[in-house]
Amino acid sequence: xxxxxxxxxxxxxxxxxxxxxxxxxxxxxxxxxxxxxxxxxxxxxxxxxxxxxxxxxxxxxxxxxxxxxxxxxxxxxxxxxxxxxxxxxxxxxxxxxxxxxxxxxxxxxxxxxxxxxxxxxxxxxxx
Ligand SMILES: [Zn+2]
Numbered sequence: 466x467x468x469x470x471x472x473x474x475x476x477x478x479x480x481x482x483x484x485x486x487x488x489x490x491x492x493x494x495x496x497x498x499x500x501x502x503x504x505x506x507x508x509x510x511x512x513x514x515x516x517x518x519x520x521x522x523x524x525x526x527x528x529x530x531x532x533x534x535x536x537x538x539x540x541x542x543x544x545x546x547x548x549x550x551x552x553x554x555x556x557x558x559x560x561x562x563x564x565x566x567x568x569x570x571x572x573x574x575x576x577x578x579x580x581x582x583x584x585x586x587x588x589x590x591x592x
Contacts, residue, residue, distance in 0.1 A: 474517060474519055474555050474556065474557055474577075475511075475555065475556050475557075475558065475559045475561065475582065475592055476519075476553040476554070476555050476556075476573075476574075476592050477501065477510060477511060477553065477554050477555070477556055477559060477591060477592045478551055478552070478553060478590065478591055478592055479532075479540055479551075479552040479553055479554050498533075499512050499513035499514075499533050499534070500512055500533075501532075501533060503584040503586065503587060503589055503591055504589070505584065505587050505589040506584060506586050506587035506589065508560065508584050508585070508586040508587065509560055510559050510560055510561065510584070510591055511556045511558070511559040511560065512533075513533045513534065513535055515556040515557050515558050515559065516532065516533070516535055516538055516554065516555075516556055517555050517556055517557045518537075518538065518539035518555060519539070519555040519574065520539060520541070521541060521543075521573050521574050521575075522575070523543065523573050523574075523575065524541035524542060524543060524573070525542045525543060525544060525550075526541070526542040527539060527540070527541050527542070528540050532554060538554055539554065539555070540552050540553070540554055541553050541554075541573075543573045545571070546571055553573075553592075559582070559591075559592065560585065561582040561583065561584065561585065561591055561592055562582065562583050562584070562585040563580050563581070563582055564580065564581040564582060564583045565580055565581055566580060567579065567580040568580065
């Protein structure tokens with residue numbers, strides 16, 4: 466698989482189906498704000514201006530939603546090899562900490578490698 470080295474984006478976990486404690490670790494919307502927050506600690510993860518729809522042919526389902534007051538935000542559903550479902554949004558940048566090495570296999574965005582991203586404040590898995 467070819468990896469694009471000069472182009473990148475970040476996917477933020479919008480929702481996880483299970484377990485409940487993992488769901489609590491992904492991003493949430495702060496009322497009356499343009500910030501997307503870590504659901505565990507409230508750290509600012511990203512902002513309205515960073516939302517960037519990147520469609521993937523591998524998404525199980527795609528829908529448009531209003532996020533942070535921005536209409537037509539693409540929310541995509543994926544399943545990892547362990548069978549866990551994730552809804553993701555994509556952004557151009559975020560206040561996250563890359564975790565571990567990058568992998569080419571099991572990428573949900575062909576042509577891109579992926580790695581885990583955690584909240585730099587509390588370590589919650591956010592992307
Ligand atoms: Zn956090």
